[in-house]
Amino acid sequence: MSPTEHDLRAALRDGEGDGPDPFVVTAAGRRAAARRRSQLVNTAAAVVLIGGLGTAGTLLLPGSDNEHASGSKDFGAAAKAPNALHTQNAAGGASGGGANTDSSRGAAGGTPVVPPDVAAPANSCPATAPAIPAPARGTGSSGPLFRQTPAELVVCTYAGAPSSAGPAELVLTGADAGAVLSSLDAAAPEPPTGMCPHYRLAGERTVEIIGRSAAGTPVGSVIATLDRPACATVVTNGTVVRYGWAPPAQLLEKVGPIGGRSHGPVAQTTSPSR
Amino acid sequence: MRDEAGFRAFVETNGATLLHAARLLTGDHHRGEDLVQTALTKVYLKWGRIDAPLPYARKALVNAHIDQSRRRWWGERPTETLPEPADDHARSEEAASESRDELRRILAGLAPKERAVIVLRYYCDLSEQETAATLGLPVGTVKSTCSRALARLRVEVTSGAAS
Numbered sequence: 107m108s109p110t111e112h113d114l115r116a117a118l119r120d121g122e123g124d125g126p127d128p129f130v131v132t133a134a135g136r137r138a139a140a141r142r143r144s145q146l147v148n149t150a151a152a153v154v155l156i157g158g159l160g161t162a163g164t165l166l167l168p169g170s171d172n173e174h175a176s177g178s179k180d181f182g183a184a185a186k187a188p189n190a191l192h193t194q195n196a197a198g199g200a201s202g203g204g205a206n207t208d209s210s211r212g213a214a215g216g217t218p219v220v221p222p223d224v225a226a227p228a229n230s231c232p233a234t235a236p237a238i239p240a241p242a243r244g245t246g247s248s249g250p251l252f253r254q255t256p257a258e259l260v261v262c263t264y265a266g267a268p269s270s271a272g273p274a275e276l277v278l279t280g281a282d283a284g285a286v287l288s289s290l291d292a293a294a295p296e297p298p299t300g301m302c303p304h305y306r307l308a309g310e311r312t313v314e315i316i317g318r319s320a321a322g323t324p325v326g327s328v329i330a331t332l333d334r335p336a337c338a339t340v341v342t343n344g345t346v347v348r349y350g351w352a353p354p355a356q357l358l359e360k361v362g363p364i365g366g367r368s369h370g371p372v373a374q375t376t377s378p379s380r
Numbered sequence: 381m382r383d384e385a386g387f388r389a390f391v392e393t394n395g396a397t398l399l400h401a402a403r404l405l406t407g408d409h410h411r412g413e414d415l416v417q418t419a420l421t422k423v424y425l426k427w428g429r430i431d432a433p434l435p436y437a438r439k440a441l442v443n444a445h446i447d448q449s450r451r452r453w454w455g456e457r458p459t460e461t462l463p464e465p466a467d468d469h470a471r472s473e474e475a476a477s478e479s480r481d482e483l484r485r486i487l488a489g490l491a492p493k494e495r496a497v498i499v500l501r502y503y504c505d506l507s508e509q510e511t512a513a514t515l516g517l518p519v520g521t522v523k524s525t526c527s528r529a530l531a532r533l534r535v536e537v538t539s540g541a542a543s
Contacts, residue, residue, distance in 0.1 A: 111502065114533070117483035118404060118503040125395025126416060128388035134417055135387070135424025142425070 231262035231273040235312040238329045238344045246347030248295035252326040256317030259283045263332070263361050264312045273314075276360055285354040286315065290328070293341055293348035302337035310334060313353075313361070332361065387427045391420060394434055397504070398441060404499045405445045407488035418444045438504060439514045442496045449492040486536040494529035501526055 240246065261276040278286060310333040317325040330341040336352040353361075398419065403412030419440040423433055430436045487495055493515070500511045501522075508526075512519040 114483065114498075114530075115502050118487075118499065119400075121403075122396060122400045125397070125399050126391060126413065126420065128391035128395065131391050131395070131417065131420045132384055132388055132424065135421050135427075138421045139382075139425055 230260055230316070231275045231314070233273070235262075235264035235273070236314060236327075236329060238342060240340045240342040240347050241345065243297050246295075246342065247345050249346050251290055251328045251341065251343050251346050251348065252317040254319060254325045256283065256287070256325050257320040258318050259286055260316040260318065261286075261357065261361070262314040262316065264314070266310050266312070274361070278357070278360075282356050282360070285356050289352055289354045289357075290315075290341060290348060293351040295348060297349045298337045300337070302335065311361075332358075382424070382427050387424055390423075390433050394437065395420070398437055401438070401499050401503055402441055402445070404484070404487065404503060405441070405492075405495055406448075407484070415441060415444055415448070435510070435514060438500065438506075439516075442500070442514060445496065446492050482537065483533070486533055489536070490529055490532060494525055494532070497522055497525045498529050498533075 258277060258279040261278060262273040263276070264273045310331055312329065313332050314327055314329045316327040319325050326343055328341050328343045330339055330351055330353075332353060336350050339349075339351045339353075341348040341351045395416070399412060399416045402416040402419070403409055406412045406415055419437055422440040422444075423430070423437045426436065427433070487498060490498065496515060497511060500506045500514055501508070506514065508519050508522050511526075512522045515522065517525075
């Protein structure tokens with residue numbers, strides 16, 4: 107016997123019964139839709155949570171550094187003499203070990219430099235000179251170097267050659283601080299246009315000037331080089347830049363000469379600026 | 381918001397056909413009900429976004445059947461006798477027609493894709509093109525699969541009659 111197409115159709119159709127209950131099917135569909143919605147919500151919540159944790163982690167990392175900085179501030183303040191003007195060896199003294207900022211880590215570890223506007227400045231001298239590159243010529247801002255006018259300045263002087271002695275810390279207040287601030291204000295926001303002997307001395311010093319408010323909180327910091335002609339000296343906080351800074355005599359007197367080192371010019375690193 | 385009244389009307393109209401097709405595909409009453417439930421749930425989730433619900437439901441039914449037959453725990457083994465019907469209703473139906481049972485027993489021994497082609501072509505009355513579209517196969521493959529399945533049915537029925 108061979109089944110015909112008619113037999114096959116009849117055999118397949120035989121036994122047809124009622125269909126499924128539409129309400130049961132609809133209820134099952136509703137449950138499936140709710141389950142799918144719940145899965146979507148859970149997935150979205152997980153994505154938001156992970157994103158939030160990532161953002162919080164990113165924000166907390168610099169925050170923890172701020173805590174380190176403020177901790178070192180208290181430590182340094184406790185160790186400081188009450189005199190308005192004094193010098194001390196930061197590496198051996200109160201502030202040397204504690205004030206390890208992002209910028210000092212950047213200099214030591216070769217990691218990218220964090221501008222001082224992003225990471226809160228230290229309240230006392232970091233162990234190593236922070237590496238704050240000046241903006242490219244013509245791209246720097248001409249705004250204020252400090253977030254507010256500092257009541258006192260912490261001047262950290264770093265020898266050009268690596269030194270185990272660490273930075274010399276100098277706290278300036280009153281007229282001394284005013285003279286430094288005036289000299290910074292007098293520096294031009296535009297690069298010099300004339301000829302400038304762009305040499306550097308062997309062992310020329312880097313100076314970081316940290317501004318502090320009357321309450322002792324940092325209001326920004328700038329970095330510059332000493333021992334260069336004024337026209338070749340650049341002061342910057344990473345975003346704002348001033349050219350042709352001439353340090354006041356009071357400051358140079360306090361900081362002292364570049365003693366013990368050769369004053370002869372060394373090989374130029376860049377072509378003379380105009 | 382889904383048009384649940386429309387969906388219910390669709391189930392009332394086409395549910396019986398789909399359920400019977402699912403039983404034919406699975407060869408089992410309860411697994412057929414599960415299969416049609418799965419397919420109709422997929423239709424419910426897409427309701428309002430599909431232009432042709434019946435072809436979509438057929439496609440969902442066949443795809444779910446083939447997917448389930450690929451899974452190890454749903455693996456089908458052809459047997460000499462039709463699996464025991466699960467309820468009295470099915471059992472009485474089985475007793476009602478020996479020839480029908482014979483054909484359905486042989487149908488259960490076909491490969492899932494062959495069975496799907498036979499059910500779609502001869503139960504759902506789809507053309508070769510519609511069957512190909514439902515299964516996602518070329519028309520030529522549908523033709524050859526159908527031909528092969530029919531040949532197997534003939535051989536099995538003939539050998540069954542001879543024995």
